Amino acid sequence: MRVLILGGDGYLGWPTAMHFSAKGHEVAVVDNYLRRNLARETDSGALYSTPNLHERAEIWKEHSGENISVHIGDLCDWDFINSLFAEFKPDTIIHYAEQPSAPYSMLSTAAARLTLSNNIGVTGNVVLAMKEHCPDAHLIKLGTMGEYGTPNIDIEEGWLEVEHKGRSQKFLYPRQAGSLYHTTKVMDTDLLWFYVRTWGLRVTDLMQGPVYGIFTDENGHDDRLLPCFAYDEIFGTVINRFVVQAVAGYPLTVYGKGGQTRGYLNLKDTLQCLLLAAENPADSGEMKIYNQLTETFSVNEIADHVQRVGKQHGLDVEIKSIENPRKELEEHYYNPAHTGLLDLGLKPNYLTDEALGEIIQKVIQYKDSIVQGRIFRGVKW
């Protein structure tokens, strides 16, 4: 495959690039370092610094002998994306290129404007560039389980068959998200579904839960190839962040009652899912949707788990409930279907004590670099 990875510098982007490269595919990555810039502007330093994409591609080549080509530019800029697609002519596009933080999207007027115009602008440009240069390519788009919100009925896999007054219709499963960031992903889904129906594009939309983890098969032996690892409230996802808090001796911050339940998955499983999606492309005019998660936890369950495994590693972990800074249900029904990727062959790496312990060990190695003031930021909505 000729795989173009949009947002190739991110927590998922770089591991995905190495994974597809290791499998023998021709890989190009694109990024404008938006996330790095926003992390710097909000003083959200990562656990360790990561080389830039040109450097990482060099290091990867030393290890694997494989080339990953690097393109730096803004996918909102039509001239840039137009030339890029004309030149690389991908058959598979993996679209991660969005402002990825819910709290950031709720931080200020400027942050909201940036999130909205960047995320919708990139997705729109990707569709239009595909139409122009590679209408038969397969677009794999990173959506989020957060698009669904927390409805009081089962969350089906992308679609819902509705019976109403004796007639029936299959709809996109209705979405109602909990942040502007998540809402831009809902809007992306609407946009993609329109163009799939109208232009016969091939799209797979992955409704992914929060990802945790640090290791993949491709980076185990060289820390310079590890993904960026954010631990602040703005860019860090909850399991990774709780591990850092545990190591730093900072109480695990449970918002409100802690019954907020979501579907999670290991970084290694994200890579499996992406490869499975790429190897089983949507047909022309088809939008495949998978719920990309392997198990569900409440925040309380995660906190308890980190506390217990922390103790095994000599950490004294405190859990502290704080007033919820967000507008969300703290106790709710949550039952998402997620059989599509299992049916394709996904072999889940569950959040075992060992898996959690492995992350804790790695974070302990970087303990001295943790800045406590970065952890809790109190972004309210």
Place this chain on the structure above:
Amino acid sequence: MRVLILGGDGYLGWPTAMHFSAKGHEVAVVDNYLRRNLARETDSGALYSTPNLHERAEIWKEHSGENISVHIGDLCDWDFINSLFAEFKPDTIIHYAEQPSAPYSMLSTAAARLTLSNNIGVTGNVVLAMKEHCPDAHLIKLGTMGEYGTPNIDIEEGWLEVEHKGRSQKFLYPRQAGSLYHTTKVMDTDLLWFYVRTWGLRVTDLMQGPVYGIFTDENGHDDRLLPCFAYDEIFGTVINRFVVQAVAGYPLTVYGKGGQTRGYLNLKDTLQCLLLAAENPADSGEMKIYNQLTETFSVNEIADHVQRVGKQHGLDVEIKSIENPRKELEEHYYNPAHTGLLDLGLKPNYLTDEALGEIIQKVIQYKDSIVQGRIFRGVKW
């Protein structure tokens, strides 16, 4: 009320401004003449030229003694909208300020990019400016019946109660639109509903069908106060366009089988609906949704009606089916609920022979200005 009308130069914007002004409300209109510019760029001249907003406000003042304040600028520009809201501090905002043409949105990459960034950008800025300057104001947003598409079940009024596996949830009625323009309105709805839930904004979202007509209570006696009247395939709506085709001796162009059914309403009824919506504002944290139409017709029914009434006015009207340039169902189920505005007191002006005849008479007056080459443009999707 202090009413700020965004998109005050449009087919609906200017009549709305006069209507609210006539009722004694303080009215300000905003526009950047985007529609006029796009109409010029696509050579989509109107039936007659309309004075600019400053001129119209002057003419309106001569007739009514009332002031309408005029602001020219781009609502995508944060500095502009921020100052505007800070200065005018509306308690009611009517948001028409979007690229309004489905065919235009499907014309080219550049047109798609403009439609997406303009429509989403304005709606996002409006929400953010409200939060900043008038969080208790009531936003009346012009959506479209086209957001729903043509599902095989009844179209309810904005919301759908779903029973699923023994549990139930009320969702936004699932939307799947037929053009990029209509899809931007779906995306607007997602965005507004998110901020209504999260920030407690007051929003009324009007799912309006195609509007026809030319006369309102405020413009009857001075042609300079008539709304812009497009008759080309890009900016003209179907009933108005068919009347012009009938007058010009240009066969009525029915796409395919002509069974495409939609809900329509008279321009006078749009004004009634807007006033009713403004007088019955949504509560904080509530999004009211009305299906704004008074009767449904298939394209064949409209063509037959225009032909019959045309004959009464001495016109020999031909109807011609042409290959459908669009991706849409030509025969389908269509049963939209529309009782909300009737319950508030809407008194429909139906498409009677007299109502149609009145429009035909006016168009005959401008017959010499009709350019036949502007009518059919063959925009395909």
